[in-house]
Amino acid sequence: MRQQSRPPGPRGEPVFGNSRQYARDPFGFLSACESAYGDVTQVDLGPLETYIATNPEDIERILVGDHGKYRKPEFQDDALGRLLGDGLLLSEGEQWRRQRDLANPAFDMSRIAGIAETMTRHATEAVDSWSAGDELDLELEMARLTVRIIADAMLGVDLGEERVRTIQENLEPLGARFEPNPFRFVTPDWLPTRENREYEAAVQRLEDVVADVVAERRGTEGSEDDADPPMDLLSILLRAQNRGEQTDEQLRDEVVTMLLAGHDTTALTLTYAFYLLSEHPATERRVHEELDSVLDGPPTFADTRELASLNRVLQETMRLYPPVYVMFREPVIDVKLGGYRVPEGSAIMLPQWAVHRSPRWWTDPGRFDPERWSRERRADRPRFAHFPFGGGPRHCIGKQFSLLEAKLILAVVGREYSLSYAREEPFDLRGSLTMHPEDGMPMRVRTR
Numbered sequence: 307m308r309q310q311s312r313p314p315g316p317r318g319e320p321v322f323g324n325s326r327q328y329a330r331d332p333f334g335f336l337s338a339c340e341s342a343y344g345d346v347t348q349v350d351l352g353p354l355e356t357y358i359a360t361n362p363e364d365i366e367r368i369l370v371g372d373h374g375k376y377r378k379p380e381f382q383d384d385a386l387g388r389l390l391g392d393g394l395l396l397s398e399g400e401q402w403r404r405q406r407d408l409a410n411p412a413f414d415m416s417r418i419a420g421i422a423e424t425m426t427r428h429a430t431e432a433v434d435s436w437s438a439g440d441e442l443d444l445e446l447e448m449a450r451l452t453v454r455i456i457a458d459a460m461l462g463v464d465l466g467e468e469r470v471r472t473i474q475e476n477l478e479p480l481g482a483r484f485e486p487n488p489f490r491f492v493t494p495d496w497l498p499t500r501e502n503r504e505y506e507a508a509v510q511r512l513e514d515v516v517a518d519v520v521a522e523r524r525g526t527e528g529s530e531d532d533a534d535p536p537m538d539l540l541s542i543l544l545r546a547q548n549r550g551e552q553t554d555e556q557l558r559d560e561v562v563t564m565l566l567a568g569h570d571t572t573a574l575t576l577t578y579a580f581y582l583l584s585e586h587p588a589t590e591r592r593v594h595e596e597l598d599s600v601l602d603g604p605p606t607f608a609d610t611r612e613l614a615s616l617n618r619v620l621q622e623t624m625r626l627y628p629p630v631y632v633m634f635r636e637p638v639i640d641v642k643l644g645g646y647r648v649p650e651g652s653a654i655m656l657p658q659w660a661v662h663r664s665p666r667w668w669t670d671p672g673r674f675d676p677e678r679w680s681r682e683r684r685a686d687r688p689r690f691a692h693f694p695f696g697g698g699p700r701h702c703i704g705k706q707f708s709l710l711e712a713k714l715i716l717a718v719v720g721r722e723y724s725l726s727y728a729r730e731e732p733f734d735l736r737g738s739l740t741m742h743p744e745d746g747m748p749m750r751v752r753t754r
Contacts, residue, residue, distance in 0.1 A: 323350025393563030
């Protein structure tokens with residue numbers, strides 16, 4: 307491939323390049339690069355050449371059309387591998403295909419539809435503990451609820467209060483390890499810094515919960531000869547292990563991945579959705595009126611198909627506040643993006659945050675406008691101007707599960723309560739593996 311001129315990019319500092327700019331405000335940095343440099347930006351974030359791709363056509367080519375030329379990155383540090391191992395999120399090649407094929411039945415739409423009642427039950431139990439006038443950290447409430455749902459639906463267990471608390475208490479040191487930090491790439495993971503020690507201890511406590519869950523389920527997974535064996539993910543994995551197709555380490559990696567990735571993004575989507583509804587009372591009224599007209603009792607899977615306003619709110623929430631705010635890919639051969647040569651083994655950032663908020667693809671992009679998701683207004687929009695779940699063969703396996711869960715929880719809460727943001731000042735965002743409000747999301751509960 308003929309050498310092209312280098313893409314433009316921001317001037318960096320000696321030694322640190324652009325890493326301190328990115329660490330101070332990853333969201334502002336990504337948007338500024340998209341605005342100033344267009345489709346492809348070259349940045350200096352560490353030892354690897356790094357490129358930011360923000361044109362939806364390029365993103366679609368990377369994730370879909372030319373997906374075979376890219377892989378999940380090898381440059382992600384050892385800490386992420388220590389946490390998630392070779393679970394579905396990080397595995398590659400034949401192992402990923404085998405594990406994905408194994409997991410697919412647990413996420414089949416016919417099975418997901420049957421889980422709706424479980425989701426509604428957990429949501430109702432959580433909301434029944436609220437009272438008008440309460441002030442809640444909604445991020446924490448939603449995280450507790452969604453981890454209970456994913457454990458019940460995909461692991462076949464009731465976590466109970468103690469195990470839920472253990473998971474929640476250890477999410478902070480886990481998340482802190484992945485916040486942008488310009489010093490981290492020169493700090494070995496084996497160095498016994500306070501952060502590394504806290505991270506390792508948090509991973510160990512999470513592994514203890516996982517080992518407990520697997521031990522609890524072992525022997526209840528059914529067999530290949532059963533007429534109707536359990537089809538939760540852990541049962542499928544345990545039956546595969548009985549056939550000699552899964553190691554204890556693979557079980558550990560998939561269960562950890564499911565517990566963390568399976569609840570965090572949905573909890574954050576719900577957190578931001580309730581915040582946006584509280585700031586836009588006219589939209590909230592439309593959602594409540596829709597719920598009143600559609601629901602005749604607790605919400606069901608069939609009901610969610612009729613909740614068009616609610617669905618538009620969810621799509622717009624994921625546009626403005628995508629829980630996964632940047633994805634990475636690594637080319638396995640030299641590729642061309644926007645006319646520039648991008649070498650094999652470099653890092654390519656696909657920033658949902660910057661693309662979802664770009665005036666190149668969205669009118670008045672900073673405004674919360676669920677009606678932009680009407681059929682007419684989205685007709686001419688580039689497909690990958692919005693990609694909260696990724697795309698192509700590696701798209702999020704839990705997409706339909708997450709969307710159904712979010713709709714049902716919004717409906718359960720909205721039937722009874724309205725939530726209002728409890729601070730005068732706006733919240734700040736904190737980047738880690740996912741995008742969190744800096745200090746939680748305090749909300750007051752009001753009876754409708």
